[in-house]
Amino acid sequence: MRTFFKTHAIIFLLALILPVSSHASTDKGVPDLVVEWDTLWHHMMIDITVIGMIFAIVTLYLMFKYRRRTPDEEGGRFRLSTLGVMGWTLIPAFIFLADDIFLAAKNFEVWQKYRNVPENAYVVEVEAYMWGWDVKYPEEEIVLTNEMVVPQDRPVMVRLKSRDVVHSFFAPELRVKWDAVPGMVTYLWFNTHKGGEYLFTCTEYCGLLHSGMYGKIRIVPPQEFTRWIEDHREKGGKI
């Protein structure tokens, strides 16, 4: 039990010393969700791995130490006193409780960043349907299908709608996901400081072609994005 407590104390201390990485951000003071998520994941993994290892090692030790040596051998001589019962109930309960509070607090920090969209975000509307995605640019008259083009170095906010059933917008490399629910407008946002192509795909079961419901997010330099928008204006928005 004492070792259990000590290791937990160490995790707590580590968490106090290592908060730097969880405040990582891009140049403009916008949090980087990928780094935030990965850091939180990493801390949580250390936490559960340590608990798991302690449990596993203690179990293996007891399994070996108290194996039956003679067929008539019996245990059962060990009884906990009332104080022992209290101790073995309350102390683990408080350790777990402390860990829960710690994890909930960590979670809250990152959750705030996920749910508060940075002010200068570029807004895109995505409407999901069976089985594809319409990507609309509210300020332009542009509608793309299964493709999203967004400017680099500017956070992007996605407003999600659904035409028929519940879908879910998931971009694994950007660590974002949210459901598109009929009759509701939900939202998510992501960073774009690394250009390139990213996948987005549906993660709420929606029938026959659920697994074929995916598209590409292209993050392009701002100048290229402006040019792309102007191109489409000239063509009247249709592609």
Next chain:
Amino acid sequence: MSTAVESKTREGGFSLKEWIFTTDHKRIGILYLIGSYAAFAVAGIMAMLMRTELSSIGPTITENPNTYNVWLYFHGAAMILGYQIPALTGFFANYYVPLMIGAKDVAFPRLNALSVWLFWMGIVLALLTFVVPDPPDIMWTGYPPYSVITQGNTALYTFTVLLIGFSSIAGGVNFLTTIIYMRAPGMTWGKLNMFIWCILTAFIIQIIFVPVLGTAVTMISFDKYLGTTFFNASMGGTAVLYENLFWFYSHPAVYVILLPAMGIIYEIVATFARNNIFNYRGILYGGIWGVVALGGIVWAHHLYVAGIPDWMSLIHVFLTLLISVPVGLLMIGIVGTLYKGAIEYRTPMLYAVGFVFLFLIGGLTGIPNAMSSIYIHITETYWIPGHFHYVMALSVTFAIIGGTYYIFPKMTGRMYHEGLGKLGFILLFVGANITFFLTMVLGVRGMPRRYYDYPQFPEFEGIQQLITYGSYVILAGSVVILASWVYGLVRGEKAVANPWGSRSLEWTHTPSPPPPGNFKEVPQLSEDWSPYGYGNGKREEEKGEDLEPARP
């Protein structure tokens, strides 16, 4: 009347009619056993087909995604509604409870028969999935609006859930009454077997929450067939309502499954370590009742990204994390029971130990799911099936199979094949870990679940293939396990009344198999009796020969 029927059968050999109309809790238990293992087998075949389909990108064994979706629907629905809940609250409850508390039968034997009939009707209805022209393809969660607008037969799903739900409520009423009123004289609340406490609390949860699921699934069929608009957004309804109702039952259902499984593990560990339960009171009041207290107020952790308000998510983050307190106490209880014990590693004990390790992985990987920020990335990916297969499919199946090995001599009067039993355990343990650990790995890397195909993730094909191979090892293990039972039934050596040297009533006071009425006389329990009373030197006094059934 029933007793007369029973004794006639025992003399006259097998009679199907008397099995169907039986009111004997042991026979009803065996009917549950057959039904739930049959559901498990069919669900397992579906899993093998799905894994084979996923072993390569593009069509592998079926060209029609709908076929795959129906397999997946059936796999999920059958595993939970047809296999796990009936195996635990049907088979184990029926077989163990009256024997453990020293009762002749359950309180309402005919209600018990009704309960098993409803269950079998539910199984038959579920199997109609493979017969009807438009089988349900709505997953076991049945989310609207998809379940309302689909071509698939949502009514089949609704009625399967309703039948098995009614069966479960009837069982709940029956077992609560039995446990409260029919304990043997001298069996006080503080001396109950851990399993009895677990089944009692599981049924309390079940009775409270099943009606909510019944309501939810009835509402989707109303929407689909009668034109109501509970979940129709254009008419003012919302799908989020269903998601809330569904998980308001289906999260507590996890504890309906987990608690009896834990109870079985407690029995096995206490018996094979010949040790009293470590911290009985702490586990009971902190662990078991703690789970009951928290079980019903954590459902929204299934809905963090579903469009519920942020404040609701944040409350549920904390409440869900709190579940680690009672579950942690339950785990400490199992591991603590090994302390100063005398552990013998027979097959049931191997499964109990396997349970500890699988549940450790499954329980701890539940923690990220409780954390809403982490959840955003991992929900609806392979991480989730990986996690819940560890907690439910693997841990609980290890408890069910281990429990079946444990009760096998009592139930059949014969011993299973020990060598095959151990081999089956090793195969199952290895196969399960390959399959589901890799499933979690793939999930964190972004592979979404419920996918028939994955052309957008070509880099995952290698791991998908490994997962499929792992699942074949599970299949091999299952065949070996079945063989060890069949061998035991046909050629196994005769079992004595108490082959494990347990102190619990079902082993010490009744022969293997127990006769109708279970006990020759009502067991009278002394002041210092306990189902875990090891180490007091009374081993020699155990009754042996006089428990053997009188031959007609």
